[in-house]
Amino acid sequence: MPKRIAIVEDEAELASLIEYNLGRHGYESLVLGGSRDTLKALEHARPDLILLDVMLPEVDGFELCRQIRQSPVLCRTPVVFLTARSDEVDRVLGLEIGGDDYMTKPFSPRELIARVKAHLRREDMEAEPAALESGPFRLDRPARRAFAAGRELSLTSTEFNLLEFFVAHPGRAYSREQLLESVWGEQRNVSPRTVDVHVRRLREQIEEQPDSPRHLTTVRGFGYRFEAPV
Numbered sequence: 617m618p619k620r621i622a623i624v625e626d627e628a629e630l631a632s633l634i635e636y637n638l639g640r641h642g643y644e645s646l647v648l649g650g651s652r653d654t655l656k657a658l659e660h661a662r663p664d665l666i667l668l669d670v671m672l673p674e675v676d677g678f679e680l681c682r683q684i685r686q687s688p689v690l691c692r693t694p695v696v697f698l699t700a701r702s703d704e705v706d707r708v709l710g711l712e713i714g715g716d717d718y719m720t721k722p723f724s725p726r727e728l729i730a731r732v733k734a735h736l737r738r739e740d741m742e743a744e745p746a747a748l749e750s751g752p753f754r755l756d757r758p759a760r761r762a763f764a765a766g767r768e769l770s771l772t773s774t775e776f777n778l779l780e781f782f783v784a785h786p787g788r789a790y791s792r793e794q795l796l797e798s799v800w801g802e803q804r805n806v807s808p809r810t811v812d813v814h815v816r817r818l819r820e821q822i823e824e825q826p827d828s829p830r831h832l833t834t835v836r837g838f839g840y841r842f843e844a845p846v
């Protein structure tokens with residue numbers, strides 16, 4: 617089945633360019649202009665990934681992302697922001713409110729397809745074991761659900777991918793660059809700071825005291841290490 621991508625973008629020309637390029641690579645897409653009804657339309661369509669413009673005529677893309685994260689139907693759907701603004705504040709804000717990634721306009725069709733593939737890649741891997749466990753952590757890969765001591769965690773798509781990587785590789789230190797390579801894959805424009813933002817948010821979910829983490833610790837001057845003692 618072709619993957620379905622929602623394009624929430626009010627610039628019609630850009631939206632149809634994206635739609636054209638996704639179509640060439642076998643993706644189905646749905647263009648939404650970004651209005652007050654967009655959330656409902658997304659819930660109805662249940663896309664596999666959402667490309668979300670920040671500057672929309674009726675609702676702010678950030679606000680829409682917050683609503684997406686609160687929607688039981690869409691909370692796990694990857695969200696990639698599209699924006700003309702490129703400063704770090706916007707980038708970090710976008711990630712903190714639940715975005716998985718960020719693309720600054722103008723971007724090339726090649727970059728677009730690489731990002732889309734990277735975010736959909738996980739679901740296409742069928743050879744992996746369905747369940748992954750380490751200490752109190754258990755991941756149900758096909759359902760993309762994660763549990764800590766039986767309690768279900770509320771993770772975004774990228775947070776899930778990051779936890780999945782750590783649970784599969786406990787006890788080893790990884791640099792930010794290695795994590796970008798392994799978890800973010802083909803995306804080239806992600807800064808190491810992105811890793812820190814997602815690690816911080818993951819700690820809030822998996823650590824009893826996020827400020828003094830037991831599981832996901834900082835390896836000073838290098839990166840991070842995950843340990844899950846039983």
Ligand code: CA
Pocket residue numbers: 625626627669670671672
């Ligand atoms: Ca716009």
